[in-house]
Amino acid sequence: MPYRRLPNTDSSRLKALKTAYRKGKDLPPVKLAFSQSTSQRVQLFINSFDMAMDRYKKVYEIQVKYNKDYTSVTKKARLYLSHFIQVLNMAIQRGDHKVAIRAFYGLEDYNNRLPSLTTDRELVEWGIKIITGETQRTSKGMAPIMNPSIAMVKVWFENFEEAYKQQKVFQQNTARAQAELDGLRNTADDIILNIWNEVEATFKDLSDDTRREKAKDYGVVYIFRKNEIQGLSLLHRSMQGML
Template structure:
């Protein structure tokens, strides 16, 4: 026997609800395969559910779009911080700066190894350290590092820092929208399940093939297992092909 399958995507949930809503509009209550109570619930629920889906998709799309911008700014900030440290190391190796210069930036005094700049946390940490350390050096009258200067590094760093903050806000917006949508998905599943139960019950006295045919007009979906495919009726084969 085929089994009934409830919608498991937002699109299929909307499709099921719209079919039920259309049936409720076009048929008088005494001919409708489900109760007016369920129809009223669908009427009041459907607009909010559509809005929740739209809100989540919009929030997620903005997050993805800004995420690409964030990644680009992260790459730029990482590159400028890395280049600044490399310039300092090269100046030290040429004898133009003392090894103690590294201490201003929180680097190991006698190591030219670059710090990890993989994560957002790394870049924020070393960006702050480089800017603060170079400003201290300049205030003491020491020659500034150039190509890049700390001013250029700061611009790239501040752009990235702002993008970090914006991205966190966008992530929270998406999370809130998803939380609301998840709550409404449960309601949608409950409403659809109740409506389909009532539809099947209203056609319970009919032969199986006819009952499934009538229920499918209300959007009820039946799925056949592979071992059930041979010997299906014409109607059932059409249902399988359509699925």
């Protein structure tokens, strides 16, 4: 026997609710295969679920849209910052600057190695350290690091910081919309389960095939198992051979 499969995506949940909603609007209560109390639950709930889905879709699309620009700016800031540190290390190796200047940047434990700039948090941390350190060092009359200059590093780092803060807002908006949708999902599942149970109970005295056909008209989904599909295929071919 085929089994009933409840919706497992938000779009399929909304489709099931809309099917029930239309039935509740189109049919008088005496002809409706589920109760008036369930019909009222659908009417009161469906708009909330639909709007929550729409809100999540919109804020997620905004996040994705700006993520490409954010990724590009982040890559550029990381490149300038790492190049600045490399140039600084080469200047020390050539003897143009003393090893002690690494303390201005918090790099005294790194020798000629680059600190990790892999994560956005690390990029924020080291961007602040490097810009602050170079500003303090040059304010004491020491020659600035060039190619790239700290001014160029600062431009791209500030672009990154702005994009980083904006992306965090987008992520928070998406998380809130997702949480709202998650909170409604259990209610949607409960309403759909009630609808389908009541529909099947209404048609319980009909033959299996007729009951399923009528229930399908209310959005109930039935899935045939693999062996049942094979059996139906064999039966169909056998019937064709008899014709």
